[in-house]
Amino acid sequence: MNLLSKKSYIAWYFVIPVVFIHLFVIGIPSILSLALCLTDWSGLGKINYVGFENFIELFDDRYFKKAIFHNILWTIIFLTVPVCIALMCAYLLTGIKRGQMFYRLAFFFPYMLASVVNCQIWKYLFHPIHGLGGFFESIGIEALASSPFTTKETSLYAAAFVDGWHFWGFLVVIYLTGMYQVDNHLYEAADIEGASKFQKFRYITLPMIRPIFIFSLMIIIIWSVPVFDYVYILTGGGPAYSSEVVANYLYTHAFVRFNVGYASAVGTLMFIYVIFIVGIFGLLRKLGWEI
Amino acid sequence: MLVSNFRRKEAIPNHFILILFALLAVLPILVLFFNSIKPFSEFGLNPLGPPSEIRLQNFPDAWIAGEYTKIFFNSAKLVFGSVLLCLAVSLLAGFSLAKLNPKGSTVIAIYLLVGISIPAQLYILPLFLLWKELSLLNTHVGLIIIYSALNAPFATFLIRSYMIRLPDELFDAAKLDGANTFQIFFRIALPLSWPVILTAGLIIGLAVWNEFLFALTFITDPNFKPMATILFSFQARFENNYALQSAAAIMMVAPIAVLFMLFQRRFISGLTSGGLKE
Numbered sequence: 205m206n207l208l209s210k211k212s213y214i215a216w217y218f219v220i221p222v223v224f225i226h227l228f229v230i231g232i233p234s235i236l237s238l239a240l241c242l243t244d245w246s247g248l249g250k251i252n253y254v255g256f257e258n259f260i261e262l263f264d265d266r267y268f269k270k271a272i273f274h275n276i277l278w279t280i281i282f283l284t285v286p287v288c289i290a291l292m293c294a295y296l297l298t299g300i301k302r303g304q305m306f307y308r309l310a311f312f313f314p315y316m317l318a319s320v321v322n323c324q325i326w327k328y329l330f331h332p333i334h335g336l337g338g339f340f341e342s343i344g345i346e347a348l349a350s351s352p353f354t355t356k357e358t359s360l361y362a363a364a365f366v367d368g369w370h371f372w373g374f375l376v377v378i379y380l381t382g383m384y385q386v387d388n389h390l391y392e393a394a395d396i397e398g399a400s401k402f403q404k405f406r407y408i409t410l411p412m413i414r415p416i417f418i419f420s421l422m423i424i425i426i427w428s429v430p431v432f433d434y435v436y437i438l439t440g441g442g443p444a445y446s447s448e449v450v451a452n453y454l455y456t457h458a459f460v461r462f463n464v465g466y467a468s469a470v471g472t473l474m475f476i477y478v479i480f481i482v483g484i485f486g487l488l489r490k491l492g493w494e495i
Numbered sequence: 496m497l498v499s500n501f502r503r504k505e506a507i508p509n510h511f512i513l514i515l516f517a518l519l520a521v522l523p524i525l526v527l528f529f530n531s532i533k534p535f536s537e538f539g540l541n542p543l544g545p546p547s548e549i550r551l552q553n554f555p556d557a558w559i560a561g562e563y564t565k566i567f568f569n570s571a572k573l574v575f576g577s578v579l580l581c582l583a584v585s586l587l588a589g590f591s592l593a594k595l596n597p598k599g600s601t602v603i604a605i606y607l608l609v610g611i612s613i614p615a616q617l618y619i620l621p622l623f624l625l626w627k628e629l630s631l632l633n634t635h636v637g638l639i640i641i642y643s644a645l646n647a648p649f650a651t652f653l654i655r656s657y658m659i660r661l662p663d664e665l666f667d668a669a670k671l672d673g674a675n676t677f678q679i680f681f682r683i684a685l686p687l688s689w690p691v692i693l694t695a696g697l698i699i700g701l702a703v704w705n706e707f708l709f710a711l712t713f714i715t716d717p718n719f720k721p722m723a724t725i726l727f728s729f730q731a732r733f734e735n736n737y738a739l740q741s742a743a744a745i746m747m748v749a750p751i752a753v754l755f756m757l758f759q760r761r762f763i764s765g766l767t768s769g770g771l772k773e
Contacts, residue, residue: 216591225643236618293512316762325523459712
């Protein structure tokens, strides 16, 4: 239907506010950032064009490479652990009549909480004297004697664990929605054939929820790029850059050292990567994948 | 629905696994709650369990120590301001994209979709410098504008997908009666859309209440900080006073917990609608 056969410009009046506010806050600053990455600006004074020097410097930057590696690790962790747990829990939930709502609410609730709160909870639990460490000590088991957030070997995984703990319930709900759309006849047929629970999952559930599943993977890949809160609050990227991620690295350069050009270059790379990922998934869809 | 594909005897191990994960999700929050009503002196002996003596005084203590009367008001201002502004612009745009279909509206839709995927880190620094120029740093208005822009694409799509299902006959009839587009929007589209307005409002409010990165960057004056960043500095200030810290955290969780109990379905469907795409 067209409510405005005559005066179609009125339709634009309705869109202008959202476009204006979005351009003002996100669009224009993004374009500015894409331009500033070719300069050595420090936020004050003259802006010098330096070409791709920031990028050349970045590819030589040991800490930046470390941060990228950590983001890749982070992506891999999130693509496996929470996804597997969520798939399993969602699948088990579909076979349960009683208490379904209770489980769903319990799984989902941490997703509603602020990063600061979640971090505080786990900082306490992983505290060597209080929390779980103190508890284990009181029953005579030596575990978590030092906080995993301040240990070089574990800091990144500990931060990822807390973020994953708050995130996986979200995946359960998404997968559950997909699983409820599966035609029950398929399962009945499989039952007659004597298929096991795992076979039914592997050959019916997983293929049937593929669009949602693939979409969830894309979201995880994209959301793993700007990871900031959990790292900043729990470890600050430390100790000794052992949990540094790209967003935190950018934040330090932007707001502690005021390397506008350098930080913009990092932001530009993040943006290019995200657009690249979205492009790949778009291309796969065009090629006939059901995503 | 799928009950038939699990035999009865399988239900018990299923419940066992699910309960384990439910406990993993809920117990840490329960520990936080216990800690918020635990006397400070009890922490050394009893780090995880329920307190032997309930001390509600932790809450007023934290409230006073963190100057929460002011801080709570700051957060409330940000939440209400952002929800109102964001809903206003998103309702207009959602209505237009759903029912008016202006020429080239796909360009707008694509722009907003790209806008969702841009990492905040790309634009946060130029935005910061721009806000400095406009003297919007350390103001709530500045942060409200940012939050509205951040949440507007999501809200617009949510509202659009709802309004697109409203029957066209209603709009046609109003048009025949001589109503102009704005009247159609206010008299017909808005009253019919209250469910999606409520859902979108809750999700925007939750996002603003919990937001950390922008609050951290754009508000440095402690007098204007919202709950999230105050809690962060509170953790540093009272590093070893877990009773006080936990009480402060629970004060941030409580409103969300209450709203979640009242509107579970709305929260869940609203928050996952982005993941389930249009």
